[in-house]
Structures are given as C-alpha cells and as structure tokens.
Amino acid sequence: MSKFKNGIVLGMIMVMSVTVIGFTQQKKVTLTVWSQDSSEAPYIVKEVKIFNQQHPNLKLTIKDLVIPGGDQPTKFLSVLATGDLKLLPDMICPQHFAFARFVRAGIEDEFINLRPYLEKDGLSNFPSYEMWMYNDAVYGVNVSLCAVVYYYNKEVMDRVGINPQNFMLWDDFIEAGKKLKNATGAYMTPLDIASWNQYLIFALQNDGGIFDKAGNVILDKLETIEALELYKRLLDEGVAWPTSQFYGVGTKQAYREEKVAGCIMAGWYSGAILSSIPEIKGKWRITLLPRFKPGGRRTSKRGGSAYHIPKNSPNAEVALEFWKHLQLNPKAQARRFAFFGKFPGYKPAFKEPIVKQYKDEFLGYQKTAEVYLDAFGELPRFYHHPYIAEAFDILNADVISQVVTNKLTPEEALRLAADKLRKIIGR
Amino acid sequence: MIKSRNWIDRIPKSLPKIEPYLFLLPFFITFFIFYLWPVLFNVIITFTDWRGFHAGNYIGLKNYSELLSSSTFRKAFFNTFWYFVVAGSILLSSGFIVSYFLNIPSVRGKKIFRTIYFLPVAASPVIIGIVFVVIYEFRYGVLNYILGILGFSPVNWLGDVKFSKPAVTGLFVWRMFGLIMMYYLVGLQGLDVSVLEAAEVDGANTWQTIFYIVLPLLRPVILFISVVVSIQVFQIFQEPIVLFSSLFLGGSGGPQDSALSIMQYVYRIGFSYQEMAKAATATLLFMCVIGGIAFLQMKYLGFFGRGR
Numbered sequence: 001m002s003k004f005k006n007g008i009v010l011g012m013i014m015v016m017s018v019t020v021i022g023f024t025q026q027k028k029v030t031l032t033v034w035s036q037d038s039s040e041a042p043y044i045v046k047e048v049k050i051f052n053q054q055h056p057n058l059k060l061t062i063k064d065l066v067i068p069g070g071d072q073p074t075k076f077l078s079v080l081a082t083g084d085l086k087l088l089p090d091m092i093c094p095q096h097f098a099f100a101r102f103v104r105a106g107i108e109d110e111f112i113n114l115r116p117y118l119e120k121d122g123l124s125n126f127p128s129y130e131m132w133m134y135n136d137a138v139y140g141v142n143v144s145l146c147a148v149v150y151y152y153n154k155e156v157m158d159r160v161g162i163n164p165q166n167f168m169l170w171d172d173f174i175e176a177g178k179k180l181k182n183a184t185g186a187y188m189t190p191l192d193i194a195s196w197n198q199y200l201i202f203a204l205q206n207d208g209g210i211f212d213k214a215g216n217v218i219l220d221k222l223e224t225i226e227a228l229e230l231y232k233r234l235l236d237e238g239v240a241w242p243t244s245q246f247y248g249v250g251t252k253q254a255y256r257e258e259k260v261a262g263c264i265m266a267g268w269y270s271g272a273i274l275s276s277i278p279e280i281k282g283k284w285r286i287t288l289l290p291r292f293k294p295g296g297r298r299t300s301k302r303g304g305s306a307y308h309i310p311k312n313s314p315n316a317e318v319a320l321e322f323w324k325h326l327q328l329n330p331k332a333q334a335r336r337f338a339f340f341g342k343f344p345g346y347k348p349a350f351k352e353p354i355v356k357q358y359k360d361e362f363l364g365y366q367k368t369a370e371v372y373l374d375a376f377g378e379l380p381r382f383y384h385h386p387y388i389a390e391a392f393d394i395l396n397a398d399v400i401s402q403v404v405t406n407k408l409t410p411e412e413a414l415r416l417a418a419d420k421l422r423k424i425i426g427r
Numbered sequence: 428m429i430k431s432r433n434w435i436d437r438i439p440k441s442l443p444k445i446e447p448y449l450f451l452l453p454f455f456i457t458f459f460i461f462y463l464w465p466v467l468f469n470v471i472i473t474f475t476d477w478r479g480f481h482a483g484n485y486i487g488l489k490n491y492s493e494l495l496s497s498s499t500f501r502k503a504f505f506n507t508f509w510y511f512v513v514a515g516s517i518l519l520s521s522g523f524i525v526s527y528f529l530n531i532p533s534v535r536g537k538k539i540f541r542t543i544y545f546l547p548v549a550a551s552p553v554i555i556g557i558v559f560v561v562i563y564e565f566r567y568g569v570l571n572y573i574l575g576i577l578g579f580s581p582v583n584w585l586g587d588v589k590f591s592k593p594a595v596t597g598l599f600v601w602r603m604f605g606l607i608m609m610y611y612l613v614g615l616q617g618l619d620v621s622v623l624e625a626a627e628v629d630g631a632n633t634w635q636t637i638f639y640i641v642l643p644l645l646r647p648v649i650l651f652i653s654v655v656v657s658i659q660v661f662q663i664f665q666e667p668i669v670l671f672s673s674l675f676l677g678g679s680g681g682p683q684d685s686a687l688s689i690m691q692y693v694y695r696i697g698f699s700y701q702e703m704a705k706a707a708t709a710t711l712l713f714m715c716v717i718g719g720i721a722f723l724q725m726k727y728l729g730f731f732g733r734g735r
Contacts, residue, residue: 081479081480100701104700104701104702105481105701106478106480245560249567250566389699396684397680397683401682
C-alpha cells in the first residue's frame, strides 16, 4: 500500500513538473501593431485571446498604436531610417494609396511577400490582392471587401414606383432618375465634382482605370473615357446631385431631407457615413449597380487597407502567424465582420452563418451578404503604381473639374491627362 | 603672493578668454544640429534624387529645372503670392483700424472686444477650419444663408475656382486678425501721449494725426507686423488642407488646385509623391523668395537706417 501511495505521489510530482516546465517554455511575445483608428484595438485584443487559446505554447499580447493610415508610411520610413530594427512595428495597416509610397521609396521588399500563403489558400478567395502587388509580390490583402453598391432610399423610390433592383443598364438608372426628379425633385445620387473619388468607381466597373497590370497608363483607354462620359451624362441629365464636399454635412443633410435618394459607394459607406444619420435608419437598401453593357460588371471597388508585416521586425514570424489567423481564417473574418459590420475580403468567410444570415438593421434588416456575395466574383482589378499619387492629383485638377465645368470634353481631358502622366513617369 | 589653485586663473592673460564661448557653446551646438545642419542638408539633397530612404544619386540641377517648368509649382507660387498681397493688405489695414478705435479712451467694453477678437488666435486652426467648412457649405452653409437674406445668390465657396482663394483668405484673416490687432494696440499704447496732445493743440484733425504722426511713429511696429504677417501668409498650409480635404483622399488644393499653397505643394511632393529631394528644392526656392521680400520690407520701412 505504501508503495502504491509512493507511486501516486511520484506520479503527481512528475505531472506537476511537466506542467511547470510547459508553462515556463510558453513563449511570451508582444506584437506592436499600428492600427488606423481606435476601434481596431478592442477587435485585435479579442482575436489575440482566441489566438492564444489555439497556440498554447505562445502567449501573445498586443501593443496597439493608432496612426492614421495615410501617415503610416512617413512614420515607418522614419523608423526604418534609424537602422534600429527593434523599433520596427510588427504589423502596420496603411490605406491603399499609402502603399505606393513604400514602392516609391524603394522599400516594398522590407515587408514579407504574402503571395505564397495566398496562393496556397487560392488567389480567387481574395478579390483585391492586386492593390498591394508590386513585381508580382503581394504585400497585403484588403481587410474588408470594399465592393461598390447602389444605396437607395426605398421609401422614396416606392412612392414613385421605382425599383432599383430592376436596373439592367445605366440608361435605366438615368430614366428612373428623370422620373424621380419630375415627381419629387430628388436626385438619384450625389456625384463628387471635386475629385476622382466616385469617377474611379465607374472607370473600374467598365474595365478602365489608371494603370493596367503591366504599369501602363490607361487613362485614355476607351473604357475609361466611356466611364467619364457616363459620369458627365448623369450630371447633365440632372439625375446626379453635384457636390464638391461629398463626405460633408451638406450631403448628409440632403439625405435627411430626401433631396438625394441614393448613393453609389462602397460597402463601408453605410458604417462610416450613413450610420451617422439616424433619421434614415431602416429606410435605405442596397443593390448592385446597373451595367455599362449587357453582360458587364455589376459592381466596382473603392478604398481598402491591409496589414503588412515588416520582415525585419523583432517578431516577424509570430506576426505572420497572427496575420494568417486574422486573414486566412473564415471564422476570424466572420468575427471581424460581426465587430465592424464590413464585409470580409475573404470568400470562405461568406459561408459562415454569422455572415450569411446577417440582417443589416440600419438597412431595414436586408440580408446584405447576398448582395455582396454576388459582387464578389465581379470585382474589377485596381492596379496601383508608384506614381498613383500624381495620377490622382491630375484627375482632380485636370480632369474632373475641367469636364464638369465644360472646359474640356471627357476624351480631351483624359488624353491630356494620360500624356501628362506618361511624361511625368517617363522623365 | 598666494598662487591661485584655480586652473582658469593660471591661464596667461595674453590669451583670449574662453569662458564666454563655453557659455555660448550649448546654443551653437543646438543651433547647428537643429537649424544649420538641416538647412545645409536641405541644400545638398536638392542636387540628388533622394526619396527618403536609400541613398540618392547626383542629378545636378534637374530638380530645379523640373520644378520651374512645372505648371502646378507655378500655380502654387502664384496662389501664395495672391494670399500675401490680399490677406496681408487686409490684416495690416484692418488690424490698425480696429486697434486705433480700441485705443480711444472713451470707447466702452474694450476688454470684451479685445478678448473676442483674440479668441480665434488661441483656438486650434484645424477645429476652426472644420467649422468654416460648414459655414462655407454651398447649399446649407450659414454664409450663403445670410447672402440669401440679403438678396444674393449662393456662392460655391469651396467648389468654384473664383471663390476658393477668397474662402481660404477669409479663414486665415479671421484666425490672425486678433494677433495683429494686439500688436498694433501695444504699439499705440506705447506712443508718447504728449506728442499727440501737442498735435491736437496745433490744430491737427484726426486724419492728419493718424497719417503724419501716429503712422510714422508706429513704423517699427508696422515693420515687425508686416514681417510676421508675411511669414505667416507664406506658410499658409492648414487652411487649404482642412477646407478642401476629403475624408479618404487627403488634402486637396481646391478646384483645379486654385487654392493650392506652396507649403501644401511641398507637403504633397514630399509626403504624397515621396520625392523628398524635390520637396527640399521647392522649399529652398521659396526660402529665397521670402528672404528677398523680407529684405525689401525691412529696407522700405527703414530697418537699415534712413527709410521712406
């Protein structure tokens, strides 16, 4: 009996020793993450807890710093220039137009090339990896879908007998707009006449854009010109509400007063802008865009931000594992969707019940996942380029404002802009 | 005679004293590191294609020639000069007029007025800019509402090429007015009252007193204010950024870059295009212009001796 008791005590001591050894071998890592806004930190903290449960040998904590997405390249370059790799963040999350600055400064290869991991998962699961691609390496993927839809005030449309879900082509949109205008004086959508903000949506939808995959300027491509011609037509026919403060208080007031009964914008627009107008809650819905031509795309893209992992950061390997957890995990993407309300940029996440069954309260409990899943396969490509910033400024100053004030035709403006951009790049 | 143990006292008297220079050394070190070296570095990189990280290559005067042939650079230059002339004139003249009235002994409520005029100076420029975006709003803004009551058509302050610079100027003048007024007020209160009384006794009217006595006596103050205003105007940056920026697009120069300032242009090519060397070149060119204008101001207003 005493031998038996001794055996039990010895066994317990051995179990306790292994447990202690196991805990002491648990690696403690603190990742420094640069988030774009303060709402990211609580989400990341939640995901860290789940990540730690799935990786018992690792105890991850996050040091989150909020740095606006457009400022992250400046800060990152400054840190990199010190030469002290310990100061590098482990993950950053800049906005898409800021990525071009890394390429321009020649430091895009300071980040881990994520392409092998995306290809292993299936590139078709990621509709916007090309925005973070340079020389075939991919340095990030959009954290959310950013597909463009048509938001509309269902109450106003019903009063006039318009159903945007039946629009086949942009001509149908314009005809409906005239009917709406005659009946109520309202417009179908605001249109930004001060910048490329909305015009690019049309250009991409029509397979135009600024640069192609090879980096050639395609501003003067026929499809890009057609998009600007449609843009102008929407204004000239009086169905679009011209504004130089698209995101300003005037546009919100116009929604409130039902002077504007819709908007062509990306999925994040409802959370970022519309949700600040409680008076329209429950009245609006979404649908895909009309096509340029039969068989054409019914959506476009606008915006995006992505996590990058500096390869020389102190905890690059752990950061990569955490990134995979955030981006390549349908359940994590679904949880992100539940937290932020922005649809995932990862196709398998759409099968998760929380995404599939989601009913958007603000949009009248519409099952918006059905709309975005339809959009997934039709998203156009938006190729970035080191000179994208110059391209945007040329569009603002030399194209949009010249065309809407009738100083130049769309074709003239875009041909001049294309020549100017080629000259800048080719110098 | 007792020999001093102090090593400084044992230094031969024929040698120059080093103590003053030792005391000045911290200033010169700081000055070199934070002022002189950055300026020298700025000049050096204007001859390279440096983009902020990897070493740049020598390219001679290419940055200068590209900038001077850039229509956007010329536009920014012209816009900034426009702000200098218009905003500068408004501030210099209106600041004096208001401070003159506030200096009149019989005026009541002077302290309240002074506080109200000075409040914008203490407020954050970004917050003021955001408020002005709402004021200038085309369809729902306060300014167009007032214009409507007065029988005028609404003005697209932030969307029309003709009005974008006046919109920026309005915000800038509103923000700086209190400071300029206070400078003038301090100057007026420092004038010798007996001179003004003597003028009154001699039969000078108000206009004669202002033009022949007050303004000439205020010349040093006017010189100081004009240099301060010039520096502030040439550094206009926050106002156009806040008025014309879009939520997700960063700063804009207004419709067709009609309100783009030179500092905004420098920021754009440095932190949007990542062309650090070219931004340095633009800064250097503009520094020469500001220096020239400051020199002319000081010469005209008698800083170097007899002036007009």
